[in-house]
Amino acid sequence: MNIYDIATLAGVSHTTVSRVINDKPGVKQETREKILKILDEQAYFPNSHARGLASNENKVIGIIVIDVRNIHHIHTAFHIEEAFTQYGYVSVIASCGLDDSKQEEYLKVMASRNVEGLVLIGSRFQNNNMKKSIKKYLSDKPVVIANGYIELDNVCGVVVNERKGVSNVVDFLVSKGHKNIGFMNDYVTYSAHNKQEGFLDGIRKNNLMFNEKNIKYIKTELENSEIETEKFLKENPNITAIIYSEDIMAVGAIKACVKMGLKVPEDINIIGFNNSIYSDISIPTISSIDNRNTAMGDRCSKALYSMLNGEKTEAIYHLMPKFKVKDSTN
Amino acid sequence: MNIYDIATLAGVSHTTVSRVINDKPGVKQETREKILKILDEQAYFPNSHARGLASNENKVIGIIVIDVRNIHHIHTAFHIEEAFTQYGYVSVIASCGLDDSKQEEYLKVMASRNVEGLVLIGSRFQNNNMKKSIKKYLSDKPVVIANGYIELDNVCGVVVNERKGVSNVVDFLVSKGHKNIGFMNDYVTYSAHNKQEGFLDGIRKNNLMFNEKNIKYIKTELENSEIETEKFLKENPNITAIIYSEDIMAVGAIKACVKMGLKVPEDINIIGFNNSIYSDISIPTISSIDNRNTAMGDRCSKALYSMLNGEKTEAIYHLMPKFKVKDSTN
DNA sequence: TTGAAAGCGATACCAA
DNA sequence: TTGGTATCGCTTTCAA
Secondary structure: OOHHHHHHHHOOOHHHHHHHHOOOOOOOHHHHHHHHHHHHHOOOOOOHHHHHHHHOOOOEEEEEEOOOOOHHHHHHHHHHHHHHHHOOOEEEEEEOOOOOOHHHHHHHHHHHOOOOEEEEEOHHHOOHHHHHHHHHHOOOOOEEEEOOOOOOOOEEEEEEOHHHHHHHHHHHHHHOOOOOEEEEEOOOOHHHHHHHHHHHHHHHHOOOOOOHHHEEEOOOOHHHHHHHHHHHHHHOOOOOEEEEOOHHHHHHHHHHHHHHOOOOOOOOEEEEEOOOHHHHHOOOOOEEEEOOHHHHHHHHHHHHHHHHOOOOOOOEEEEOOEEEOOOOOO | OOHHHHHHHHOOOHHHHHHHHOOOOOOOHHHHHHHHHHHHHOOOOOOHHHHHHHHOOOOEEEEEEOOOOOHHHHHHHHHHHHHHHHOOOEEEEEEOOOOOOHHHHHHHHHHHOOOOEEEEEOHHHOOHHHHHHHHHHOOOOOEEEEOOOOOOOOEEEEEEOHHHHHHHHHHHHHHOOOOOEEEEEOOOOHHHHHHHHHHHHHHHHOOOOOOHHHEEEOOOOHHHHHHHHHHHHHHOOOOOEEEEOOHHHHHHHHHHHHHHOOOOOOOOEEEEEOOOHHHHHOOOOOEEEEOOHHHHHHHHHHHHHHHHOOOOOOOEEEEOOEEEOOOOOO
16 A cells, blocks of 8 residues: 555645645645545555655664663663654664674664664763774764763764762762772773772872772672672771672672671672662662762753754763762661 | 765775675675775764665664653663674663553654664553554554564564463462452552463462452552551451552561561561562562563564564563562562 | 556576 | 666655
8 A cells, every 4th residue: 555556546646645644735625624534544554664764764773782781871772762762752662782883783774774873872982983884884873872972963962970979979978987998890891990980089189098908899790789889898807888889799798798707788789870779679778879870861852853953062961970879878 | 974975085986985884795896995995984884864764764662661760661761772783773662651641742753753663662652542642653664562462464572471370370379378469559550460460370370368358459659659658457356468569669668667667578578579679679588579670682683584574473471570579478 | 536657675586 | 797777665856
C-alpha cells in the first residue's frame, strides 16, 4: 500500500495525497477528508526510506552508550530517548562496550544510518580518535557528549564538575574532623582522572598530609571492591573515611566493613558517587555525590534539539554535582 | 558524496561501484581495488534510505521496553541490541512507559520506521489491544515477546515459568519448616498474575492454610515496600517468610526488618524475584528467583533472527527460573 | 485546488 | 567484466 494506491482509491493524484499526509495547505476540505478516511481505513503509513530519501531528513538520532552495565548511563540514554520521542524522533541506541577500537566503528554505523544528530554518553568518548572519527564521518551533524567535550564546531559537551564534587566532599569530611582520607578510583577514564584531581585539590586545600598509598585503583565491581577495601583498610588502619568513584564500589566497601566488624559511620565513613539506587539500597544508606543524571539528560536533549534546529548553543554546559548526605557519614 | 560521484572519480559506472560496495562478483580485481581506495579516501558510506528503498531491507529491528525503571528489562534490551549488532542490524529502542494507550502508538512508530522485526519486552504486552495493533500494523513482520505471548502467526513468545518458580520456592520454604508464608505482589500485570498463581499452587500443594491476608499488593518501589512490609508484619505477626515479586521490594523488606529489630533469616525469611544486583547489594544478600535474564535475551535474539531468515520457530519457548539461595533464607 | 514530472541514491536486470 | 536503465515511494517544484 503506497501513496499511489491511496491516490487511486481516492480518485486523485499522489501529489494531493502527499499534501494531505503532510498537512499542507492547498487541498479542498472535502477532498482532504475523503483521503484521510481512506488513509485510516488502509492503516497506511508512509515508507520512511522513500521519505528520508526525498526529503533528506528522517527524524532519527543516535545514542551511543559506552558501558551497558552502568545504570547511570542507561538512564541518561533513556531520558534522552524519551525527550526525543516527544519531538517526533526515534532513537537508535547502541552500546559499544569498553573496547576503544569499536568507537569508530559505531560512529560509522550511526553515520551510515543517516542519523540527524548523535549523543555520546560517557567521558570515555573524550579522546583524539573520537575527534578524528567525528570529523571524518559526522562533520556536518550535531553531536552532544554527555560528560565530555571535544573541540569541534559541531560538538557540544555537557559536563558535570566531578573534580569540584570530590574536592567539596573532602572539605566536608575535614569539617567533620577527618584527616586521613582514602580514595578508591576506577581505572583511567577522563572522568576518573577528574575525580582524582578533585581529591588532590581537597587534600592540598585543607593542608592534609598526602600519602600515595591513600589512592588505589580498583575495578568497578561489587565483589572486587569488597576484597580490595578490606586489603586497603588493613594496610591503612588509620584511615577514617574513603571516597569511591562509583556507588557500587562504595557498596562493596560497606560489605567489607561489616565483615571486618567496623561500624559505618562510627568507625569509618564511606562516600559513593552517582547517588544511584545502589546507595539507597545499602544499609546504612550511602552518602553520595549526585552527578545530576536527570539534569544531564535534559541538558543533552535540549542542546541537541537546539542544534538540530540550527540554533547556537554553548560549546560546553556545566553542571554542578550535589553531595547528598545520607547515613554513611557522620 | 554519492555512488555517482565515486563512479566519476573512478572513471567507471555507478553500477560497478555498487558491485564493489556490495562485494559482488564480476569486477576485475584491478578495478575493484581502485574503487575501494577511492571509497576509503572519501569516507563514503551508502545512503541508508536509498538502500532501504531500493532493496526493501534495512537491517533495523525495533525493541520496545515497557518500563525503563526496571533494570531487568533494560538489560534484556541491551542484550538483544548487542546480539543484533553482531548480525549487522541496528536497534531502534523505545520505552513506552506504563501507559497502556501508548502501546499502539509506539507500534505504529516502529511500523512506520520499517523495522524488519520487533521485540516487545515485558508481560504487559500480552493483551488484546496489542494483538489487534500487531495485526493492523505489523502483520507481516516477525515479532518476539519477552515474557509474554500472543497467538498470531508472526508472533513468538519466550516465557519464564514464573508460576513454577514461585511454587517451587513455597516448596523450599515448607521443607525448611515454614507454614505461614506471605506474598507481596506488584500490581496486576500478566506476570504478577502468574507469580500469584504459583504462590497459590504452592499453598495448595503443601496443604498450608490459606489466608487472604497473606497476599498483599504494593507498588514496586523501595520505600513503599519498606512501609508496607512493616504494616504487613505488624498485622500478621505469625508470618515467618515473605516472597516478593521483585527484588527491589525485597530490599525494602530487609530495611523494614532492620527497623523493626527482626533478624533475617533467623526471625523471618525474605525472598526476592529477578536475582538482580539489588539482591546482592543487600545485607544480608537476598535469596531470589533468577528469571534467566541472559537466557531470555539469547532466546529472543535467536528466535527473531530465525524468523527474519524465514526459518520456523516454536510458538512459545519456555525457560525455567532458578531459585538462587543466598543469605536471607535459612 | 489539483496534477505532471523531476529527483533523491541506491539495487538489479538485461545487454553489450 | 562492464554499463544503461528501470525501479523503489516519497517530496517538491512548476504549470495548469
